[in-house]
Amino acid sequence: MRIVIDVLIVLSIFFAFAGVVGLLRMPDTFCRMQSSTNVTTFGVLFVLIGGFLYALFYLHNGEMMVKCVILAVFYFVTSPIAGHAIAQAAYLHGVRSEKKMACDAYGEDLKKGPPQPQSAEEPAAEAAPAQDETAKEESET
C-alpha cells in the first residue's frame, strides 16, 4: 500500500511538471491556459487520492480523509469555472492568438450583438477542419 501511495504522488508530480513546462514554454496565452488545467486536474487528483489512502491506512484519521475528499470535489467544481471565466475575460480584454484562428465562434457572437430573446436557435459554429490547434484549445478552455 505504501508503494501504491508513492506511485500516485509521483504520477501527480509528473502531471504537475508537465503543466508547469507547458505554462513556461507554450507560445500563446490560450495555449498556456489549456496547459494550466493539467496542474489543476490530474496534479490535484492523484495527490488527494494518495492522501486519502495514507490517512485511511496509516494515520487512521477520519477527519483528514473527509477533508481530502472535500478538497478534491472543490477543485473539480471550481477549476473549470475559473478557467472559462479567465479565458472569456482574456478574449474581451484583447488577447488574441498568434496565428490566425481557424474557428472563432465567440468573436462572431460578439459581432452579432446581444441575442434576441425570441430567437431560440443559435447558429451552429461552422465545423471548420481544425488545422490550427489554437482555436480548438481555446474553445475547450
Next chain:
Amino acid sequence: MSELLFFAICFVAMALVLAARFVVGPSVADRAVAGDCVETLTDMAMVLFALYSGRAIYLDIALVTALLGFIGTTLIAKYLEGKL
C-alpha cells in the same frame, strides 16, 4: 515517512519555477493563470505536509487557500471583462 516531505519540496520547487511566468507574462491573463497555478501547487505541498506531520490543521489552511485562489481568479476575470 520522509519521502512525503521530499514530494512537498518538489511541488514548492515547481511553484518557484512557475513564478518566472508570473513575472514575465506578457498579458494580464497569463499572470492570473500563473498565480492560480502557483496557488494550486503550494496547496498540494500543504496537503503533503499535513500527511507528513499528521495534523489536520494544514488541510484546513489548504482548503481556505483554494477558496481564496478561486475567488481571486474569478474576480480578476470579472474585472478584465469590465463588469466590475
